[in-house]
Amino acid sequence: MSHVQVNASERIETHETEKKAPTRIRLSLFLAIGVLLIVLLVLLSVALGAASIELSTTWQAFTQFDSDNTQHQIIRSLRLPRTLADIIVGSSLAVTGAMMQATTRNPMADSGLMGISSGAAFAVALSMALFPGQSHIQLIIFACIGAAVSTTITYGLAMMGKRPMSPQRLILSGIAVSMLFSALSSLISLQFHLGQSMTYWFSGGSASVNWDDLQIIAPFFFITIIMSISIGRGLTLINLGDEIAAGLGAKVSIIKLVTVILVFVLSALSVMLVGPISFVGLIVPHVVRFFVGIDYRAVIPSSIVYGAVFLLLADLVGRLINRPNETPLGIIFAMIGVPFFLFLSNRTRREFE
Secondary structure, rough: OOOOHHHHHHHHHHHHHHOOOOHHHHHHHHHHHHHHHHHHEEEEEHHOOOOOOOHHHHHHHHOOOOOOOOOHHHHHHHHHHHHHHHHHHHHHHHHHHHHHHHHHHOOOOOOOOHHHHHHHHHHHHHHHOOOOOOOHHHHHHHHHHHHHHHHHHHHHHHHOOOOOOOHHHHHHHHHHHHHHHHHHHHHHHHHHOOOHHHHHHHOOOOOOHHHHHHHHHHHHHHHHHHHHOOOOOHHHHHHHOOOHHHHHOOHOOOOOOOHHHHHHHHHHHHHHOOOOOOOOHHHHHHHHHHHHOOHHHHHHHHHHHHHHHHHHHHHHHHHHHHHHOOOOHHHHHHHHHHHHHHHHHHHHHHOOO
């Protein structure tokens, strides 16, 4: 086949892919539904918990705040920061999973399953034990370093042996690395007496988030999310293959480097707020692609919205199923994510046979 024919076939394939992209009206409707769900879940999240608060009181806490009202104080000081943290983390993890699945072309890629979140959590725990009193920015830097180290180890293990690296081998390596760093983090927590709150944090929970945490993390979140949206077209092309993407003018190496940095930062922010959580980045992009197609100019914004919906809903369920006690987010997502992971793993295995 000639070079011209190859280019023609590649452009036809890309054209067929772009035809699958959702119309603007369909995408706008899908996003609008997601935003309405977020608004509803935010109201429920600040109203429901160990002690329920009437929706009218919740609304007054926003519109007519009374500092002498205990329920208003609970909403403003405790539940609202927690709710905003759920939005940030859900969006971050969903976007991270979508970008990883695009650049690696691995449908099972997820920051939790590939050991990235556990590596970041281990680095944070180690820095808190050895260098107490660090600022949030310093902890974010340590978390990014831990994420980079764990990712390097995961890919190194997956590439060992004579057989080529497969999605299953990469995920199995990531799970092994995740278990290793989780065990090391628990050891540090016990050895340095970091407390029960650290144990709850390792299980995934946003109950301890405060306004100071959000004030530091929010600017990083918005910058990385905007950058993630801006590389949507490049991710769509890379998802078709590096050669096709390069032939269509995409700067593959630069896009992949930017993606890696964004994945590390978003994972670090998530770990800082709620600890290591798996399966959000696995489930949400697959659900989103079912509705909007494989164009990442639609997948990334949709993942932002529905990642927030997913985490808000999971946190709300975790607060309600065992009141007045709370079920950590890590347990909620394990109950949902493990069956989904097994289904996806079986389907992916059949595709590669």
